[in-house]
Amino acid sequence: MNIVVLVKQVPDSGSERRLRDDDYTVDRESASNIINEMDEYAIEEALRLREAYGGEVTILTMGPARSVESIRKALSMGPDKAVHVQDDALAGSCALGTSRALAAAIRTLSPDLVLAGAESTDGRVQAMPHMLAERLGFAALTGARKLTVQDGTLTVERQTEEGYEVVTAATPAVVSVWDTINEPRYPNFKGIMEAKKKPVTTLGLAELGLAAGEVGSAGATSTVLAARNRPERQGGTKITDEGAGGTKLVEFLASEKFV
Amino acid sequence: MAEVLVAVEHAGETPKKVTLELLTLARSLGEPSAVVLGGPGDTEKLVDRLGEYGAVRVYAAEHEDLDGYLVAPKATVLAGLVRSINPAAVLLPSTQEGKEIAGRLAVKLDNGLLTDVVDLAADGTATQPVFAGSVIVTAKVTKGLPLVTVRPNSVTPSQAPVAPMVSTVEVELTDADRLVRVVERRAEQKGTRPELTEASVVVAGGRGVGSAENFALVEELADLLGGAVGASRAATDSGYYPHQFQVGQTGKTVSPQLYIALGISGAIQHRAGMQTSRTIVAVNKDAEAPIFELADFGVVGDLFTVVPQVVEEIRKRK
Numbered sequence: 391m392n393i394v395v396l397v398k399q400v401p402d403s404g405s406e407r408r409l410r411d412d413d414y415t416v417d418r419e420s421a422s423n424i425i426n427e428m429d430e431y432a433i434e435e436a437l438r439l440r441e442a443y444g445g446e447v448t449i450l451t452m453g454p455a456r457s458v459e460s461i462r463k464a465l466s467m468g469p470d471k472a473v474h475v476q477d478d479a480l481a482g483s484c485a486l487g488t489s490r491a492l493a494a495a496i497r498t499l500s501p502d503l504v505l506a507g508a509e510s511t512d513g514r515v516q517a518m519p520h521m522l523a524e525r526l527g528f529a530a531l532t533g534a535r536k537l538t539v540q541d542g543t544l545t546v547e548r549q550t551e552e553g554y555e556v557v558t559a560a561t562p563a564v565v566s567v568w569d570t571i572n573e574p575r576y577p578n579f580k581g582i583m584e585a586k587k588k589p590v591t592t593l594g595l596a597e598l599g600l601a602a603g604e605v606g607s608a609g610a611t612s613t614v615l616a617a618r619n620r621p622e623r624q625g626g627t628k629i630t631d632e633g634a635g636g637t638k639l640v641e642f643l644a645s646e647k648f649v
Numbered sequence: 650m651a652e653v654l655v656a657v658e659h660a661g662e663t664p665k666k667v668t669l670e671l672l673t674l675a676r677s678l679g680e681p682s683a684v685v686l687g688g689p690g691d692t693e694k695l696v697d698r699l700g701e702y703g704a705v706r707v708y709a710a711e712h713e714d715l716d717g718y719l720v721a722p723k724a725t726v727l728a729g730l731v732r733s734i735n736p737a738a739v740l741l742p743s744t745q746e747g748k749e750i751a752g753r754l755a756v757k758l759d760n761g762l763l764t765d766v767v768d769l770a771a772d773g774t775a776t777q778p779v780f781a782g783s784v785i786v787t788a789k790v791t792k793g794l795p796l797v798t799v800r801p802n803s804v805t806p807s808q809a810p811v812a813p814m815v816s817t818v819e820v821e822l823t824d825a826d827r828l829v830r831v832v833e834r835r836a837e838q839k840g841t842r843p844e845l846t847e848a849s850v851v852v853a854g855g856r857g858v859g860s861a862e863n864f865a866l867v868e869e870l871a872d873l874l875g876g877a878v879g880a881s882r883a884a885t886d887s888g889y890y891p892h893q894f895q896v897g898q899t900g901k902t903v904s905p906q907l908y909i910a911l912g913i914s915g916a917i918q919h920r921a922g923m924q925t926s927r928t929i930v931a932v933n934k935d936a937e938a939p940i941f942e943l944a945d946f947g948v949v950g951d952l953f954t955v956v957p958q959v960v961e962e963i964r965k966r967k
């Protein structure tokens with residue numbers, strides 16, 4: 391089974407994140423950048439499937455030149471190779487533009503399965519798997535907490551608001567995973583050394599057969615008009631419990647009409 | 650007045666609260682039309698309630714495949730409807746399914762999409778909190794009509810009763826819509842508590858709660874306040890509480906009137922899911938816990954003595 395894993399480089403949500411003042415895109419220079427956490431679970435799931443059924447695991451990332459750090463990190467977990475979609479004209483892509491470029495790159499790889507994170511921590515649009523499936527004519531099974539494969543049929547258990555549901559589909563398919571699905575491995579020394587030699591192919595718009603106007607800020611289908619920092623929340627009253635803490639808490643709730 | 654399409658999300662026989670919020674928002678933009686995407690007979694049960702919140706028209710798209718297959722059939726039907734009536738805007742709930750339908754719709758119509766919107770003006774300007782609510786952005790769809798997903802609890806639902814006109818929508822699907830079949834759907838018992846993202850009160854427990862059994866205390870307080878139960882990742886990872894109740898960056902984003910954090914330190918990834926709550930209350934035995942930086946009212950103390958007292962005091966007042 392040939393698997394493509396979508397890996398996005400994102401600014402670390404544990405450090406300060408900001409938008410640039412000029413075009414309101416993510417300030418990726420100032421942020422410390424990491425692999426989108428959920429995507430590590432997708433990589434792990436792909437490696438487990440390769441261990442069980444053989445085949446090849448390819449990392450696919452769209453992002454600026456520095457994304458290659460995340461690509462090498464991803465490769466150090468064990469995938470075979472990577473494709474880096476990189477072109478200055480891709481900067482400022484909306485989700486539609488991103489899905490157009492990623493779909494074109496996936497077509498060049500003809501995978502049986504595309505694995506992705508359930509959502510990114512920066513854009514959080516949560517629609518990439520379905521956008522790709524729509525473009526590629528693949529099945530989309532999202533938010534998996536369990537994935538099993540048998541004779542080309544995928545079965546996914548997914549969390550819903552009400553409980554969970556079980557869904558099935560044939561390959562080719564896009565499956566997005568939640569962080570309950572597995573525990574990602576840590577890269578070992580051997581993996582890190584090997585990752586340096588694994589092939590990373592860079593594809594630009596020309597190789598993907600896309601025009602500059604279809605992606606990036608030129609092709610964006612939405613625009614940010616303004617951005618402002620939300621005033622930081624201020625702490626209010628803080629009391630130390632000396633026997634009546636609970637009662638005082640209820641008095642506060644009552645003063646705010648909650649009880 | 651131009652039609653504004655609202656995709657109805659429903660649980661059993663009632664529209665979810667977010668649907669009523671969407672209808673309320675739609676009224677400020679034009680004439681609300683609710684679109685029911687469901688199985689045979691679903692519309693009939695929903696129509697009265699949709700009318701109470703101002704749905705001038707209800708489009709009934711009913712077909713067993715809309716329930717039996719994931720997402721794609723709903724997007725196909727909605728796309729057909731958008732093409733034929735050319736509405737002023739399309740609103741969906743910013744839930745997982747809402748975002749997924751919207752994503753497919755965006756591709757089908759080659760139309761821009763804005764997600765996690767908390768307000769939409771008549772000129773199409775949308776307000777989106779980004780980076781865990783620390784930055785507020787205004788944005789606009791520049792290609793096509795305003796296609797937005799709206800976060801639960803962003804609008805206060807208000808009634809504006811009308812008698813809706815019901816139109817049946819022809820459901821035409823192809824094999825490409827039937828790729829992912831639902832073979833089993835199981836509800837997990839959460840009693841009569843409101844849904845986490847919709848609740849106006851959320852009582853959440855963290856590692857400090859200490860065990861699955863102790864979460865009964867969190868539930869007790871939630872039930873007294875008519876609220877939902879939430880949990881930090883440390884609590885869900887430790888198996889104290891089911892994962893679907895996790896609040897935070899990799900869990901649910903909630904924005905209730907009241908959020909009570911018990912034994913939660915207030916890590917940035919937890920704050921990401923709750924810091925736009927109107928009032929925040931915290932109980933934590935560590936006076937330096939970062940949760941106190943955003944709490945409107947904080948008690949430094951042991952939750953196992955403070956919370957039982959809270960429960961008792963509320964009971965007394967009832």
Ligand SMILES: Cc1cc2nc3c(=O)[nH]c(=O)nc-3n(C[C@H](O)[C@H](O)[C@H](O)COP(=O)(O)OP(=O)(O)OC[C@H]3O[C@@H](n4cnc5c(N)ncnc54)[C@H](O)[C@@H]3O)c2cc1C
Nearest residue numbers: 396452484485506507509510513514515516517518763764
């Ligand atoms: C704060 C912010 C808000 C935004 N809001 C919007 C908006 O409202 N509408 C809009 O059209 N665009 C928006 N964008 C742009 C959008 O986030 C990007 O185009 C993005 O690459 C795709 O969306 P996502 O990461 O949110 O996707 P999600 O659907 O959340 O991502 C799911 C998975 O898709 C994969 N994936 C996503 N992007 C890539 C990539 N570049 N390379 C490899 N794999 C990837 C990953 O596996 C990821 O886990 C926003 C961006 C930011 C930073």
Ligand SMILES: Cc1cc2nc3c(=O)[nH]c(=O)nc-3n(C[C@H](O)[C@H](O)[C@H](O)COP(=O)(O)OP(=O)(O)OC[C@H]3O[C@@H](n4cnc5c(N)ncnc54)[C@H](O)[C@@H]3O)c2cc1C
Nearest residue numbers: 855856857881882883897898899900912914918919934952
């Ligand atoms: C990429 C990423 C994503 C993440 N996503 C999420 C997310 O979605 N949601 C989330 O919650 N976290 C998330 N986290 C984890 C987050 O960083 C914290 O580890 C987590 O929120 C800690 O949970 P906690 O506050 O319950 O536990 P702790 O940080 O261990 O805090 C427990 C608190 O309980 C207090 N306490 C202990 N006993 C008592 C007592 N008897 N009475 C009163 N107080 C007591 C302690 O003083 C302490 O402050 C994420 C982390 C990463 C890296």
